[in-house]
Amino acid sequence: MTIFDESPSNAAEFTVTELSGALRRTVEDAFGHVRVRGEVGRLSRPGSGHLYFDLKDDKSVLSAVAWKGVVSSxxxxxxxxxxVIATGKLTTFPGQSRYQIVVEKMEPAGAGALMALLEERRKKLAGEGLFDEGRKQLLPYMPRVIGVVTSPTGAVIRDILHRISDRFPLHVVVWPVRVQGESCGVEVAGAINGFNALPEGGPIPRPDLIIVARGGGSLEDLWGFNDEIVVRAAAASDIPLVSAVGHETDWTLIDHAADRRAPTPTxxxxxxxxVKAELEAMLANLSARLKGAETRLLDRKKDGLRALSRALPTLDSLLAMPRQRLDRSGDLLGKALAHNTSNCRRxxxxxxxRISPLTLISAIREKRLGLNDRIGRCRNAADRAQERRRNRLERPSALLAGLPRRLETGIERETRRLSDQGRRADAAIARLLNDRRRAVSQQTRMLASLSHKNVLARGFALVRDDAGELVSSxxxxxxxQAVNIEFxxxxxxxxxxxxxGKARPAPKKPAREKPASDGEAQARPVRQGSLFD
Known part of the structure; x- marks a missing residue:
C-alpha cells in the first residue's frame, strides 16, 4: 500500500492569479452595482487622498474603498x-483574497444618524466653552462697513444688499464662498479669519460687523456650517458676527457660536x-425738544432776572447816603481847617x-566850657603817650650794637630771595605777555572778520546823512540833502x-583813485572800523 494515490484526475488546474481573476469576474457579473447599508468602522485617510473603511452590522463586516476623485464630490x-447607505460596485481584491465594495456614492442612512453626530459635536464644542453667552460681543449700533460671507450668485446677497440699501445705505464688502459641498466649511472659516486679518486703514476696509448667510436647505445641504473649523473661527472672531444660515427652523452649530443669530438673511x-428714516425722525424730534427746552429755560431765566431787577435798589437810593455824607463833610471841612490852623498857631x-537870646548865650557858654575841658584832657593823654613811646625807644638802644651783623645777614638772605623772586617774576611776566599777545592776536583777527571794512572791500558802501547817522533806506x-559815502x-x-519813489539810473563807476603815497598813508590816521561806525 502506497501513501499517495496516483490515480489520474479530470479536474483542471488553475494558477492563483487565474482563480482570483475568475472569482472577480463572477462577483462583478453577479452583483454589479449594489446599495449597502451599514455602520462606518475602521476609517483610514492616507496621503493619497483615497478613503478606506469598513461597513458593518451586528454580524458581518464588508471592506470598502472610495477613490480620491469620488470623495471630493x-x-x-x-x-x-x-x-450610511453606500452605492457602488462589488469586486474582489486578489492581493489579500477578499471581496470589497468600491463606493461611488454615499449618503447618511437617515436624519437620525446625522443628528446624533451633530449632537455629539455640539456637546464637545459646548464643553470647550465656545457657546458661552459671556464671551459673545454686542453688535455695533451703527457700523460703517459690513462684511458678508456668502455665495455671490445666490438670492441671499441680493436680499441683504436690498434690505441694507432700504434701511441705511453703507459700504458692504462681500467675501465669496461656497455655501454647500465639501469645501464649504474651509472657505467660510477662511473668510471669517480673512476679515479679522484686514488692517485698519488698509486698501480693503475692515468691517465692523460680519454676516454669514445662506438660504434654506436640508440638513445635508447645511452640513458645512456644522464643521468644527467654522465654529471655531466664528468663536474666535474679534469682529462681531451674525449667523443667518437657513430659515427660522434651521439650526446649525455656527448659530450657537455666533454673537447673534438671525432667523433669515433679511x-x-x-x-x-x-432705519435711517427713523433715526432722522428721532433726531428731528430731539432737536425740536431741545429747542423747546432752551426756549423755556431762557424764558425762566428772563422771568427770574426781571424779578431780581425789581428787588434791586435804584441808583438814587444807592447814592443817597454817600451823597449826604459828602455834603455833611463839605460843611464841616471849613470849620475843621480853621480849628486846625488855630491849634497849630498856639x-x-x-x-x-521858650526861645530867648540869654538862653542861647548860656547854652553856648556851657558847650564852650565842655569843649575846653575835653581839649585839655586830650593834650594830657597825648603827652603821656609820647612819653611811653620815648621810653620804649630808649630801652632797645643796647641791642643796636649787634644790629649791623644781623642786618648784613638778613640783607643777604633777602637779596637772594628777591633775586629768586625777580627771576620767577620775569618768567611769569614773559609767559603772561605771550598769552596776552596771543589773545590780542586772536581778538584782532576776530575784530577784523567782524569789521564792516571787509564788507566794504566787497564793493559795498556806508551812507550817512549830514548829522553822521546811518541811512538805511x-x-x-x-x-x-547832503550825504557822506564811505568806501x-x-x-x-x-x-x-x-x-x-522814482527809479534813477545807476551812475557811472568813477575812475579808480590813485593809490596814496607812503607819506600820505602815514599822514592819514589808521582806525579799526566796526559795523556800528
Missing part, C-alpha cells in the same frame, strides 16, 4: 460610527443697521516863648537828487 465626510440685515507860639532822504579806501561827500 461628496457633500459630507463619513465618520466612524455613522450609519433679518440679519435688519439687525445689522438701523503850639508855635508856645514853643517860640532811500525814503529817509530828501532831494538836495573801503576813503569817504566822499554827495548830494541826494530826485525822490525815493
Amino acid at each position: 461628496w457633500q459630507f465626510h463619513p465618520e466612524q460610527g455613522l450609519e 433679518g440679519a440685515a435688519e439687525m445689522a443697521v438701523p 503850639r508855635y507860639e508856645r514853643q517860640a516863648s 532811500a525814503a529817509s532822504l530828501s532831494a538836495g 573801503q579806501d576813503g569817504n566822499i561827500s554827495a548830494v541826494a537828487a530826485g525822490s525815493a
Whole structure:
C-alpha cells in the first residue's frame, strides 16, 4: 500500500492569479452595482487622498474603498460610527483574497444618524466653552462697513444688499464662498479669519460687523456650517458676527457660536443697521425738544432776572447816603481847617516863648566850657603817650650794637630771595605777555572778520546823512540833502537828487583813485572800523 494515490484526475488546474481573476469576474457579473447599508468602522485617510473603511452590522463586516476623485464630490465626510447607505460596485481584491465594495456614492442612512453626530459635536464644542453667552460681543449700533460671507450668485446677497440699501445705505464688502459641498466649511472659516486679518486703514476696509448667510436647505445641504473649523473661527472672531444660515427652523452649530443669530438673511440685515428714516425722525424730534427746552429755560431765566431787577435798589437810593455824607463833610471841612490852623498857631507860639537870646548865650557858654575841658584832657593823654613811646625807644638802644651783623645777614638772605623772586617774576611776566599777545592776536583777527571794512572791500558802501547817522533806506532822504559815502579806501561827500519813489539810473563807476603815497598813508590816521561806525 502506497501513501499517495496516483490515480489520474479530470479536474483542471488553475494558477492563483487565474482563480482570483475568475472569482472577480463572477462577483462583478453577479452583483454589479449594489446599495449597502451599514455602520462606518475602521476609517483610514492616507496621503493619497483615497478613503478606506469598513461597513458593518451586528454580524458581518464588508471592506470598502472610495477613490480620491469620488470623495471630493461628496457633500459630507463619513465618520466612524455613522450609519450610511453606500452605492457602488462589488469586486474582489486578489492581493489579500477578499471581496470589497468600491463606493461611488454615499449618503447618511437617515436624519437620525446625522443628528446624533451633530449632537455629539455640539456637546464637545459646548464643553470647550465656545457657546458661552459671556464671551459673545454686542453688535455695533451703527457700523460703517459690513462684511458678508456668502455665495455671490445666490438670492441671499441680493436680499441683504436690498434690505441694507432700504434701511441705511453703507459700504458692504462681500467675501465669496461656497455655501454647500465639501469645501464649504474651509472657505467660510477662511473668510471669517480673512476679515479679522484686514488692517485698519488698509486698501480693503475692515468691517465692523460680519454676516454669514445662506438660504434654506436640508440638513445635508447645511452640513458645512456644522464643521468644527467654522465654529471655531466664528468663536474666535474679534469682529462681531451674525449667523443667518437657513430659515427660522434651521439650526446649525455656527448659530450657537455666533454673537447673534438671525432667523433669515433679511433679518440679519435688519439687525445689522438701523432705519435711517427713523433715526432722522428721532433726531428731528430731539432737536425740536431741545429747542423747546432752551426756549423755556431762557424764558425762566428772563422771568427770574426781571424779578431780581425789581428787588434791586435804584441808583438814587444807592447814592443817597454817600451823597449826604459828602455834603455833611463839605460843611464841616471849613470849620475843621480853621480849628486846625488855630491849634497849630498856639503850639508855635508856645514853643517860640521858650526861645530867648540869654538862653542861647548860656547854652553856648556851657558847650564852650565842655569843649575846653575835653581839649585839655586830650593834650594830657597825648603827652603821656609820647612819653611811653620815648621810653620804649630808649630801652632797645643796647641791642643796636649787634644790629649791623644781623642786618648784613638778613640783607643777604633777602637779596637772594628777591633775586629768586625777580627771576620767577620775569618768567611769569614773559609767559603772561605771550598769552596776552596771543589773545590780542586772536581778538584782532576776530575784530577784523567782524569789521564792516571787509564788507566794504566787497564793493559795498556806508551812507550817512549830514548829522553822521546811518541811512538805511532811500525814503529817509530828501532831494538836495547832503550825504557822506564811505568806501573801503576813503569817504566822499554827495548830494541826494530826485525822490525815493522814482527809479534813477545807476551812475557811472568813477575812475579808480590813485593809490596814496607812503607819506600820505602815514599822514592819514589808521582806525579799526566796526559795523556800528
